[in-house]
Amino acid sequence: MDGREVVEWLLSAIESGKASECRTILRFAEQDLYDRFQHTLQAALPLYPQLGCIRRLDVIPAMICPLPRATEVPPAFRNWLSLENDQAVQLQALPSGTIVNERGIPWGVRHIGAPSAWSRTTGNRVKVGVIDTGVDFGHPDLRHSLERGINLLHRMELPQDDNGHGTHIAGTIAAANQHQGMIGVAPRAQIHPIKAFDYNGTAYVSDIILGIEWCVRNGIDVVNMSFGMKTRSRSLYAAVNSAFRSGVLIVASSGNDGRNGSIDYPARYSHTIAVGATTRQGRIAGFTNRSGLIDVYAPGERIVSAWLRGKHREMSGTSMATSHVTGAVALLLALKPRLLPGQIKNIIQRSVIPLKNSKTPRSAGELSVTRMMRLVDLL
The missing domain is CATH 3.40.50.200 (Peptidase S8/S53 domain)
Known part of the structure; x- marks a missing residue:
């Protein structure tokens, strides 16, 4: 699994359900994968500006992503990624x-x-x-x-x-x-x-x-x-x-x-x-x-x-x-x-x-x- 696969999945999810977006926190199990994702994301932004809605949470590490409510982490990614609803406090x-x-x-x-x-x-x-x-x-x-x-x-x-x-x-x-x-x-x-x-x-x-x-x-x-x-x-x-x-x-x-x-x-x-x-x-x-x-x-x-x-x-x-x-x-x-x-x-x-x-x-x-x-x- 590399950063490119994660970027492709997020791009597909964002484009598939804009009408039902909600704030979601995407957490990475390993710092190395998070770093690779960041590198790939920066390279993809000029071609896919819709990815610009994704924000970094380096302290965890994680990302803030507006995703459709029904979005789930693909089975192949579940050892590496997890999703959490961005709750109101x-x-x-x-x-x-x-x-x-x-x-x-x-x-x-x-x-x-x-x-x-x-x-x-x-x-x-x-x-x-x-x-x-x-x-x-x-x-x-x-x-x-x-x-x-x-x-x-x-x-x-x-x-x-x-x-x-x-x-x-x-x-x-x-x-x-x-x-x-x-x-x-x-x-x-x-x-x-x-x-x-x-x-x-x-x-x-x-x-x-x-x-x-x-x-x-x-x-x-x-x-x-x-x-x-x-x-x-x-x-x-x-x-x-x-x-x-x-x-x-x-x-x-x-x-x-x-x-x-x-x-x-x-x-x-x-x-x-x-x-x-x-x-x-x-x-x-x-x-x-x-x-x-x-x-x-x-x-x-x-x-x-x-x-x-x-x-x-x-x-x-x-x-x-x-x-x-x-x-x-x-x-x-x-x-x-x-x-x-x-x-x-x-x-x-x-x-x-x-x-x-x-x-x-x-x-x-x-x-x-x-x-x-x-x-x-x-x-």
Whole structure:
């Protein structure tokens, strides 16, 4: 089997059913075959421009292909290729709360003990990827924290937020405007917004994988992924594992369905930090999914953070909890930049505060930056 045979099959499939196209991820079992296919595809493009709709996913390796829904991998190729539906993914937040005028340090940032660490670490120069709806580049609380990032929906444009969710996440992680606005967990961290979600808060798995790939290539240290899906994606799993092996840690939200014993993907993958939400009282929030697969809980109820057009909004969800943990990882990495993803996950798990009245067996505890700093001093 060579790259030419794969190109011929894809060309035939694309030409046979344009009316019923759907987004599909074509994964290659071996890197060598993927490389041969890429070489053959580039040579065929001038003759068959319809192949230009195929996009690369080098981090897996795989391709994004618009194929008819009934398309199957030919029997002769099944040891080498597999197809996966390019699923839609939703952000993890409850319906938006009210616009507020609160200033200073939000309760969640105080609750996890972040201010007690700022004399030692503020997340200085740690690169944080936020795969989300983009950010409000004009927000005064974020102007010192933002890098350009990337817009995967419109490549020539800034990843400008048209939803609000990504701005809220970025604010909790690294806002730095304490006197006129708010301050986040790691106010000197660098936010690299990766816009994969549209104004409705929807993205495709392939765009999330492209976002992970961009983070790996650009030396991002930690990635916030405040979204979830109910079904497992082999392609996303492979991308998460690839990032982990490359030294990029992913922090993911458990979901807001109030389920006990099950959490959403990608938080369910072992190579992420899975986050549940707590209340001001240090109890598990009623809306959060929870199970023994959660690594840490963090504030997620009525969290005030940055919003569109320079405003602030109160929101609840495991998304909000996840951004607290991502900020804490940035504080840790600024202090100990050589820590590997597995080591960071272990430090966070070992430094938690036990939850109040938890009925979940083998339950993780609540994030504590204070305990985290004490533990890292012993390493």
